[in-house]
Amino acid sequence: MLDTILFDGWKSVLRIAIMSLLAYPFLILLLRSSGKRSLTNVNIFDFIITVTYGATLGSIITSDKVSFADGAVVLFMLTLLQYIVSKLSVNSKGFTQMIKASPSFIYRNGEFDEKSIQKHRIRKDDLRGKVRQQGLSSFEQVEAIVLEGDGSLSIIKKQEGLSKDALENVK
Template identity: 65%
Template sequence: MEQSHARLLHGLLAYPFLILLLRLFEKRTLTKINIFNFIITITYDATLGSVLTNDKVSFAEGAVILFMLTLLQFIVAKLTTNFNAIADLIKASPAFLYADGRFNEKQMQKQQIRIEDLYAKVRKHGMSSLDEVEAIVLKGNGSLSIVKKEEDSSKETLRGIKE
């Protein structure tokens, strides 16, 4: 019975500790997920699960691991902010799925996106025709962005997106 009380106490301590860590390292820890953040999230889950269920893992050991993971995520976030080469390794680049009146079928096939999905996204943005669309961009986090055509558009926000 004493072990189950210890497990309960570990859980009561580990969960708020993880919340505190995530709050201390601000919103970058909770941004839309990329590959590195996905791995960190899975590892958080495994660590917290071990603290809660494994008698051989103490709260202190779990807390150190959670702290190290959060610190690693923070360091990688800082490095990707300051060094484009590191960001390119960790974060997926945006890509055009539609631009200049044409679908990028090669990119759509590579990303497994159907033309019907793009039409649905355009409709969701209140547009009924592709004539209203400047570009459809698959962002690095996997979400789609619709750029509406405007007469005096400089296309500034579309720079650096690969074809």
């Protein structure tokens, strides 16, 4: 029993090697042909697609119940769905609002937005760290902290006399 756990024969090893040589380059080709956006995590749908690519590739390579053709169709369909969603999000503001989170103020005008901090489960210590990473020593030097739609934090430094038009669509 222990010997089948450690080594089950050359047939499965050879299958994994061949499937790796077929599936991995196929996925690379598919991603390169679908454009750069497929490789970014802009919204939750893009994140799901990225994770699913990895899970699918792993299944194609390791499962003897998944043929290369089956796996290729799954990878192609995921890429097609991602392409359709990205096209719709570029051409439809309503669709974009449905799939993409909007930015939120976490800090502005010298005050933390406690409701937003609680809603998004953000710790003030994490905000302090982000402020320090920007080379700032005090929140007095910060105009605003924005939680972006992709989950990243943007620190806007105070600067007198400059337009704040980048903050227009933040809630």
